[in-house]
Each structure stands twice: as C-alpha cells, then as structure tokens.
Amino acid sequence: MHFSKAFTALVTTLIATAVHASPTDPGTSVAKRTPGSIYVCNELNWMGWGSTPCTVVSAANTCLTLGSSWAYEIGSIGPDAGATCYGYSNTDCTGTDWSFTYPGDATGGWATSSPWENKRRWHVLKWAKLQAMLMMKNRAGTYYYPGGGTGACGSTLQNSDMIVALSFADYASGANCGRDIIVCYGGNSVRVTVEDACAGCVGDSIDLSSGAMSLLDPNYLIDGRIQVTWSWA
Numbered sequence: 001m002h003f004s005k006a007f008t009a010l011v012t013t014l015i016a017t018a019v020h021a022s023p024t025d026p027g028t029s030v031a032k033r034t035p036g037s038i039y040v041c042n043e044l045n046w047m048g049w050g051s052t053p054c055t056v057v058s059a060a061n062t063c064l065t066l067g068s069s070w071a072y073e074i075g076s077i078g079p080d081a082g083a084t085c086y087g088y089s090n091t092d093c094t095g096t097d098w099s100f101t102y103p104g105d106a107t108g109g110w111a112t113s114s115p116w117e118n119k120r121r122w123h124v125l126k127w128a129k130l131q132a133m134l135m136m137k138n139r140a141g142t143y144y145y146p147g148g149g150t151g152a153c154g155s156t157l158q159n160s161d162m163i164v165a166l167s168f169a170d171y172a173s174g175a176n177c178g179r180d181i182i183v184c185y186g187g188n189s190v191r192v193t194v195e196d197a198c199a200g201c202v203g204d205s206i207d208l209s210s211g212a213m214s215l216l217d218p219n220y221l222i223d224g225r226i227q228v229t230w231s232w233a
Helices: 168-174 210-216
Strands: 013-015 037-041 054-058 076-079 084-088 097-101 118-120 134-136 139-144 163-167 180-185 188-198 206-209 226-232
Touching: 076 084, 076 097, 084 226, 097 226, 139 210, 163 168, 168 188, 180 206, 180 210, 188 206, 188 210, 206 210
Parallel strands: 139 206, 163 188
Antiparallel strands: 013 054, 037 054, 037 076, 084 097, 084 134, 139 226, 163 206, 180 188, 180 226
C-alpha cells in the first residue's frame, strides 16, 4: 500500500537498492547525508517499494519540486538533526503547510489533526491531490532584552522569559499570541511562546528574549544574528 504523492521534488541522491531505512540510522541503506537534506520514503515506517523506494533531497533554504514518480507517493519524511522541513499545498511554497522536525514523521500524518497523506478512501486508497513542495527554511534569529516591558500581546515580559517576537506578518495582528514555536540551532532547540511583535524582522525572521537565545546559542553575545529553523509547536 503506498502513500501520498503528497510532495513532488528534484532528487539529488537516489537510493536505488534500499527498501527500509530510518533517518536515525541512515547507514542502513541511505547514502551519507549532508546538512540541509530531507529524507523521503514512499511507505510508512521508513519503508519503500518499487525502483525508487527512498531518496535524499538537498533543500537547504530552497523551494524544490519532486519528480513525477513521487507524486502522491510519500509515506515517511524527515530532515537532518536539528532541522525542520516543510511541505506546501502550492508549488511556490505557499498555502497550507506541514512541518516535519527531526527525525520526521513516518506515519503519513495519521497522528495529527491534519494528515498530509490521503484524504479519503477509494478502491484501496485514494490520495489527496496535493501539488506540494519541500523546503528547508533558514530564518534569521536575533535577540532582545524585554526588561520588564509590555509586549505587543499585552503581557509583562522579562529577559529570562521563554518568549519570542515575530515579524508583523507572522504576528498576524495578534492572532498568534500565546502560540508556541520550536526553534532549532546547532543541535539545540527551545520552545518559546509568541508574546511580542518585531518591527525589524523580515519574513519569517524571529527575535528571541535574551534568556531563550542563551539556551539556544551559548555564544549568542559573540555570534549575534544567527540562522535558525523554527516551526509551530
């Protein structure tokens, strides 16, 4: 039984002989992966079938389409350690999106409220017609000192609070106040709550409290602006 041709992509490394592999054990059948890669199989539980059972896509900060052989055929997907990749419902990486944080999702999304594989049964299984893209999105991450001030969401914020300020676009006029995001950098991750808006943040860039940034990057005072990945929790 095969799963969603949910995401379509340019294949950079083809696993020709592998039929079973896990991103937590890439040596079993997957070629050595490099930072920025996304691991994909056409069955659940990192299993594969046919001539192209699994593949590794290089998608560091790019928007890529998969080849036609992957259309509606993805059952397992996950990025490298410390990273998050995304599947989109539109071919320009917009619209409905699904985020996959390492080690990924080998269930086809059944455990979530918005499965990304099949939407209805027909014959054995009829899969959703998603023309989706994969993307490993790197965002700028900065920090600030709230210092007891009032955030855009209305709460008093301290430097040690696990909070984040989003760009005006992601802040969405306060609609995302109180939501949590997971931020990853250099093998570390923090869970922070949206409590503020960042006037200087462009696109998906974020501004963390100094307390949150210190946990994410112990050298933050030296590093300053860093490239992070984040996704909604």
